[in-house]
Amino acid sequence: MDNNANVFSNEKITVTYEPRCCANAGICAKQLSDVFRNSVIPWIDLNGAKTKTIINQINKCPSGALQYYLNKKEVA
Template sequence: MEINENVFSNAEITVTYKPRCCSNAELCARQLSNVFRSSVIPWIDLEGAQTEAIINQIKKCPSGALQYQLKQKDVA
């Protein structure tokens, strides 16, 4: 069975989760549980913390299953 990437976005950031790469260390859920929720669907809630906190947590992912991309802000 193919397990596809999960993509979550808000106005500032897009987060991609690759389940096939995940080592299930659960650092994300233990350290930033307002965003990375293990018992709720959708399990990533980008409104649960500031973007900077989300980025800092993603950088701690040991397997690289979590990735992020900041959205470009329009400059007038």
């Protein structure tokens, strides 16, 4: 059963990581190491940069292993 171990969320964004698709180019960790960290668990820290910066970095992922969607707050 999948326990969504590769899903990371904060109030604004949810990031998913599919390790089987990853090309291990390391672009994410090299260019935005405050969010995509090599030696720390959890390895994605969405508080490390602004949401727009994270989205721009995910869009550079050559394999598509990193994906995102914006979280919508429900209006009461």
